[in-house]
Amino acid sequence: MHRDSYRPGPPAEIAAEPAGDRWTLLFVRELRHAPEKVWAALTDPARLREWAPFLADRDLGAPGAATLTLVDGETAVAHPATVRRAEPPHLLEYTWGDDLLRWELTPSGTGTRLLLRHTLGERGMVPMVAAGWHLCLDVADHLLAGDPVGPIRGAEAKDFGWAELRDAYAERLDGRPPRA
Amino acid sequence: MSVDAFAVLAEPTRRRILDALRRSECSVGELVDALGMSQPAVSKHLKVLRETGFVTCRTAAQHRIYRVDPRAFRAVDGWLAPYREMWAAHLDALERHLDKE
Numbered sequence: 001m002h003r004d005s006y007r008p009g010p011p012a013e014i015a016a017e018p019a020g021d022r023w024t025l026l027f028v029r030e031l032r033h034a035p036e037k038v039w040a041a042l043t044d045p046a047r048l049r050e051w052a053p054f055l056a057d058r059d060l061g062a063p064g065a066a067t068l069t070l071v072d073g074e075t076a077v078a079h080p081a082t083v084r085r086a087e088p089p090h091l092l093e094y095t096w097g098d099d100l101l102r103w104e105l106t107p108s109g110t111g112t113r114l115l116l117r118h119t120l121g122e123r124g125m126v127p128m129v130a131a132g133w134h135l136c137l138d139v140a141d142h143l144l145a146g147d148p149v150g151p152i153r154g155a156e157a158k159d160f161g162w163a164e165l166r167d168a169y170a171e172r173l174d175g176r177p178p179r180a
Numbered sequence: 181m182s183v184d185a186f187a188v189l190a191e192p193t194r195r196r197i198l199d200a201l202r203r204s205e206c207s208v209g210e211l212v213d214a215l216g217m218s219q220p221a222v223s224k225h226l227k228v229l230r231e232t233g234f235v236t237c238r239t240a241a242q243h244r245i246y247r248v249d250p251r252a253f254r255a256v257d258g259w260l261a262p263y264r265e266m267w268a269a270h271l272d273a274l275e276r277h278l279d280k281e
Binding site for chain 2: 053070072075077079097098121122123124125128129132153154155156157158163166
Protein backbone atom coordinates (compact mmCIF):
# COMPACT_ATOMS: atom_id res chain seq x y z
CA MET A 1 0.00 0.00 0.00
CA HIS A 2 1.21 3.49 -0.72
CA ARG A 3 2.07 5.30 2.47
CA ASP A 4 -0.21 8.24 1.73
CA SER A 5 -3.23 5.94 1.35
CA TYR A 6 -2.75 4.41 4.80
CA ARG A 7 -5.44 5.26 7.35
CA PRO A 8 -5.57 3.82 10.89
CA GLY A 9 -8.00 0.96 11.45
CA PRO A 10 -10.78 1.21 14.04
CA PRO A 11 -9.73 1.51 17.73
CA ALA A 12 -8.68 -1.77 19.38
CA GLU A 13 -9.93 -3.27 22.62
CA ILE A 14 -7.99 -1.66 25.46
CA ALA A 15 -8.04 -1.34 29.24
CA ALA A 16 -6.01 0.41 31.94
CA GLU A 17 -5.13 -1.51 35.11
CA PRO A 18 -3.43 -0.18 38.23
CA ALA A 19 -0.02 -1.79 38.86
CA GLY A 20 1.10 -0.62 42.30
CA ASP A 21 1.71 3.12 41.92
CA ARG A 22 1.90 2.68 38.16
CA TRP A 23 -0.51 1.77 35.36
CA THR A 24 -0.65 -0.96 32.75
CA LEU A 25 -2.16 -0.51 29.31
CA LEU A 26 -3.76 -3.71 27.97
CA PHE A 27 -3.99 -3.61 24.18
CA VAL A 28 -5.53 -6.46 22.18
CA ARG A 29 -4.93 -6.80 18.48
CA GLU A 30 -5.87 -9.58 16.08
CA LEU A 31 -3.22 -10.15 13.42
CA ARG A 32 -3.78 -12.14 10.22
CA HIS A 33 -0.57 -14.13 10.67
CA ALA A 34 0.60 -17.17 12.62
CA PRO A 35 2.32 -16.68 16.03
CA GLU A 36 5.72 -17.80 14.64
CA LYS A 37 5.62 -15.02 12.06
CA VAL A 38 4.47 -12.46 14.62
CA TRP A 39 7.22 -13.60 17.00
CA ALA A 40 9.86 -12.90 14.36
CA ALA A 41 8.43 -9.41 13.84
CA LEU A 42 8.62 -8.77 17.61
CA THR A 43 12.20 -9.97 18.05
CA ASP A 44 14.28 -9.70 14.85
CA PRO A 45 16.04 -6.29 14.66
CA ALA A 46 15.71 -6.16 10.86
CA ARG A 47 11.94 -6.60 11.15
CA LEU A 48 11.56 -4.37 14.22
CA ARG A 49 13.10 -1.44 12.37
CA GLU A 50 10.28 -1.66 9.84
CA TRP A 51 7.50 -1.05 12.37
CA ALA A 52 8.58 -0.55 16.01
CA PRO A 53 9.07 2.83 17.73
CA PHE A 54 12.65 1.78 18.53
CA LEU A 55 15.65 0.09 16.95
CA ALA A 56 17.02 -2.98 18.75
CA ASP A 57 20.75 -3.71 18.95
CA ARG A 58 20.17 -7.47 19.03
CA ASP A 59 17.55 -10.17 18.59
CA LEU A 60 15.14 -9.86 21.51
CA GLY A 61 14.31 -13.56 21.46
CA ALA A 62 16.78 -14.41 24.27
CA PRO A 63 16.97 -13.10 27.86
CA GLY A 64 19.54 -10.51 28.87
CA ALA A 65 20.55 -6.91 28.27
CA ALA A 66 19.79 -5.00 25.09
CA THR A 67 19.66 -1.41 23.90
CA LEU A 68 16.48 -0.03 22.37
CA THR A 69 16.98 3.28 20.60
CA LEU A 70 14.02 5.58 20.33
CA VAL A 71 13.90 7.28 16.94
CA ASP A 72 12.13 10.57 16.34
CA GLY A 73 13.03 12.31 13.10
CA GLU A 74 16.70 13.29 13.26
CA THR A 75 17.13 12.40 16.92
CA ALA A 76 17.81 8.97 18.39
CA VAL A 77 18.06 8.28 22.12
CA ALA A 78 19.39 4.93 23.36
CA HIS A 79 17.70 3.34 26.37
CA PRO A 80 18.79 0.26 28.28
CA ALA A 81 16.47 -2.72 28.14
CA THR A 82 16.44 -6.17 29.68
CA VAL A 83 14.67 -9.14 28.12
CA ARG A 84 13.22 -10.92 31.14
CA ARG A 85 11.24 -13.67 29.45
CA ALA A 86 11.41 -15.07 25.91
CA GLU A 87 9.30 -18.15 25.26
CA PRO A 88 8.85 -18.39 21.48
CA PRO A 89 6.28 -18.00 20.05
CA HIS A 90 4.08 -17.24 23.07
CA LEU A 91 5.56 -14.79 25.55
CA LEU A 92 8.06 -11.96 25.34
CA GLU A 93 8.73 -9.59 28.22
CA TYR A 94 11.29 -6.83 28.44
CA THR A 95 11.95 -3.57 30.23
CA TRP A 96 12.53 -0.40 28.24
CA GLY A 97 13.87 2.35 30.46
CA ASP A 98 11.32 2.53 33.29
CA ASP A 99 8.59 0.84 31.24
CA LEU A 100 7.74 -2.85 31.11
CA LEU A 101 6.39 -4.47 27.93
CA ARG A 102 4.88 -7.92 27.90
CA TRP A 103 3.67 -9.48 24.65
CA GLU A 104 1.41 -12.54 24.77
CA LEU A 105 0.66 -14.40 21.51
CA THR A 106 -2.24 -16.85 21.24
CA PRO A 107 -3.23 -18.72 18.06
CA SER A 108 -6.57 -17.44 16.80
CA GLY A 109 -7.94 -19.19 13.72
CA THR A 110 -5.18 -18.87 11.13
CA GLY A 111 -3.87 -15.76 12.83
CA THR A 112 -2.72 -14.51 16.22
CA ARG A 113 -4.40 -12.73 19.08
CA LEU A 114 -1.79 -10.35 20.41
CA LEU A 115 -2.10 -8.98 23.95
CA LEU A 116 0.34 -6.23 24.84
CA ARG A 117 0.69 -5.15 28.46
CA HIS A 118 2.66 -1.92 28.72
CA THR A 119 3.34 -0.71 32.26
CA LEU A 120 4.15 2.99 32.60
CA GLY A 121 4.13 5.80 35.12
CA GLU A 122 0.91 7.73 34.83
CA ARG A 123 -2.69 6.97 34.01
CA GLY A 124 -3.00 10.03 31.77
CA MET A 125 -0.42 8.56 29.36
CA VAL A 126 -2.39 5.42 28.61
CA PRO A 127 -4.46 6.80 25.66
CA MET A 128 -1.35 8.32 24.08
CA VAL A 129 0.62 5.10 24.37
CA ALA A 130 -2.35 3.13 23.00
CA ALA A 131 -2.51 5.44 19.97
CA GLY A 132 1.21 4.92 19.35
CA TRP A 133 0.98 1.13 19.50
CA HIS A 134 -2.12 1.19 17.33
CA LEU A 135 -0.17 2.84 14.50
CA CYS A 136 2.88 0.62 15.01
CA LEU A 137 0.81 -2.57 14.95
CA ASP A 138 -1.11 -1.42 11.87
CA VAL A 139 2.26 -0.97 10.18
CA ALA A 140 3.40 -4.41 11.44
CA ASP A 141 0.25 -6.04 10.07
CA HIS A 142 0.86 -4.49 6.63
CA LEU A 143 4.50 -5.58 6.79
CA LEU A 144 3.59 -9.19 7.63
CA ALA A 145 1.05 -9.19 4.78
CA GLY A 146 3.82 -8.24 2.33
CA ASP A 147 2.17 -4.87 1.78
CA PRO A 148 4.49 -2.51 3.71
CA VAL A 149 3.66 1.14 4.28
CA GLY A 150 7.04 1.87 5.92
CA PRO A 151 7.71 2.70 9.57
CA ILE A 152 5.63 5.42 11.22
CA ARG A 153 7.51 6.57 14.28
CA GLY A 154 8.23 9.70 16.25
CA ALA A 155 6.42 12.93 15.50
CA GLU A 156 5.49 11.58 12.07
CA ALA A 157 2.70 9.64 13.80
CA LYS A 158 0.81 12.92 14.01
CA ASP A 159 0.51 12.96 10.21
CA PHE A 160 -1.25 9.59 10.35
CA GLY A 161 -4.05 10.27 12.83
CA TRP A 162 -2.26 9.85 16.16
CA ALA A 163 -4.20 12.65 17.92
CA GLU A 164 -7.57 11.31 16.73
CA LEU A 165 -6.66 7.82 17.96
CA ARG A 166 -5.52 9.23 21.32
CA ASP A 167 -8.86 11.00 21.73
CA ALA A 168 -10.80 7.88 20.68
CA TYR A 169 -8.91 5.75 23.23
CA ALA A 170 -9.35 8.33 25.98
CA GLU A 171 -13.08 8.30 25.31
CA ARG A 172 -13.12 4.49 25.44
CA LEU A 173 -11.27 4.41 28.74
CA ASP A 174 -13.05 7.24 30.46
CA GLY A 175 -16.38 7.22 28.69
CA ARG A 176 -16.08 10.87 27.78
CA PRO A 177 -14.13 13.07 25.38
CA PRO A 178 -10.65 13.89 26.79
CA ARG A 179 -10.97 17.67 26.67
CA ALA A 180 -14.64 18.05 27.58
CA MET B 181 28.54 22.15 39.32
CA SER B 182 28.69 18.87 37.47
CA VAL B 183 29.47 18.46 33.78
CA ASP B 184 26.21 16.52 33.57
CA ALA B 185 24.11 19.68 33.64
CA PHE B 186 25.75 20.88 30.43
CA ALA B 187 25.28 17.49 28.81
CA VAL B 188 21.59 17.70 29.71
CA LEU B 189 21.25 21.21 28.26
CA ALA B 190 23.28 20.33 25.16
CA GLU B 191 20.35 18.37 23.74
CA PRO B 192 18.24 20.87 21.70
CA THR B 193 14.96 19.06 22.32
CA ARG B 194 15.42 19.37 26.06
CA ARG B 195 16.03 23.10 25.71
CA ARG B 196 12.79 23.39 23.73
CA ILE B 197 10.96 21.55 26.50
CA LEU B 198 12.49 23.85 29.13
CA ASP B 199 11.56 26.93 27.04
CA ALA B 200 7.95 25.75 27.00
CA LEU B 201 7.90 24.96 30.72
CA ARG B 202 9.43 28.35 31.54
CA ARG B 203 6.26 29.95 30.14
CA SER B 204 3.89 27.65 32.01
CA GLU B 205 3.75 24.25 33.66
CA CYS B 206 2.58 21.49 31.29
CA SER B 207 1.58 17.85 31.11
CA VAL B 208 3.24 15.47 28.65
CA GLY B 209 0.20 15.75 26.38
CA GLU B 210 0.38 19.55 26.32
CA LEU B 211 4.09 19.43 25.44
CA VAL B 212 3.41 16.90 22.67
CA ASP B 213 0.77 19.21 21.20
CA ALA B 214 2.83 22.39 21.63
CA LEU B 215 6.21 21.14 20.37
CA GLY B 216 5.24 18.88 17.47
CA MET B 217 7.19 16.03 19.04
CA SER B 218 6.22 12.44 19.69
CA GLN B 219 4.98 11.36 23.11
CA PRO B 220 7.75 8.76 23.65
CA ALA B 221 10.42 11.36 22.90
CA VAL B 222 8.87 13.96 25.23
CA SER B 223 8.51 11.35 27.98
CA LYS B 224 12.09 10.16 27.70
CA HIS B 225 13.52 13.70 27.74
CA LEU B 226 11.35 14.68 30.71
CA LYS B 227 12.71 11.70 32.59
CA VAL B 228 16.26 12.96 32.07
CA LEU B 229 15.28 16.51 33.06
CA ARG B 230 13.57 15.23 36.19
CA GLU B 231 16.45 12.98 37.23
CA THR B 232 18.93 15.84 36.84
CA GLY B 233 16.76 18.30 38.77
CA PHE B 234 15.85 20.69 35.95
CA VAL B 235 12.13 19.97 36.29
CA THR B 236 9.85 18.74 39.03
CA CYS B 237 6.37 17.38 38.71
CA ARG B 238 3.16 17.12 40.64
CA THR B 239 0.25 14.83 39.98
CA ALA B 240 -3.17 16.27 39.19
CA ALA B 241 -6.13 14.15 38.06
CA GLN B 242 -4.25 11.27 36.43
CA HIS B 243 -1.61 13.52 34.86
CA ARG B 244 1.84 14.58 35.89
CA ILE B 245 2.27 18.32 35.52
CA TYR B 246 5.87 19.40 34.94
CA ARG B 247 7.51 22.70 35.85
CA VAL B 248 11.01 24.19 35.78
CA ASP B 249 13.01 23.86 38.99
CA PRO B 250 15.19 26.99 39.30
CA ARG B 251 17.70 25.29 41.60
CA ALA B 252 19.45 23.41 38.80
CA PHE B 253 19.74 26.65 36.83
CA ARG B 254 21.32 28.43 39.79
CA ALA B 255 24.17 25.94 39.54
CA VAL B 256 24.66 26.76 35.85
CA ASP B 257 24.41 30.45 36.66
CA GLY B 258 27.01 30.04 39.43
CA TRP B 259 29.43 28.43 37.02
CA LEU B 260 29.06 31.42 34.68
CA ALA B 261 29.64 34.03 37.42
CA PRO B 262 33.47 34.36 37.05
CA TYR B 263 33.05 34.78 33.28
CA ARG B 264 30.62 37.63 33.87
CA GLU B 265 33.21 39.24 36.17
CA MET B 266 35.76 38.92 33.38
CA TRP B 267 33.41 40.82 31.10
CA ALA B 268 32.80 43.43 33.79
CA ALA B 269 36.58 43.85 34.21
CA HIS B 270 36.92 44.62 30.51
CA LEU B 271 34.17 47.21 30.78
CA ASP B 272 35.94 48.78 33.74
CA ALA B 273 39.10 48.96 31.65
CA LEU B 274 37.16 50.61 28.84
CA GLU B 275 35.76 53.15 31.26
CA ARG B 276 39.25 53.96 32.61
CA HIS B 277 40.47 54.38 29.05
CA LEU B 278 37.62 56.75 28.24
CA ASP B 279 38.29 58.70 31.46
CA LYS B 280 41.82 59.42 30.16
CA GLU B 281 40.61 60.61 26.75
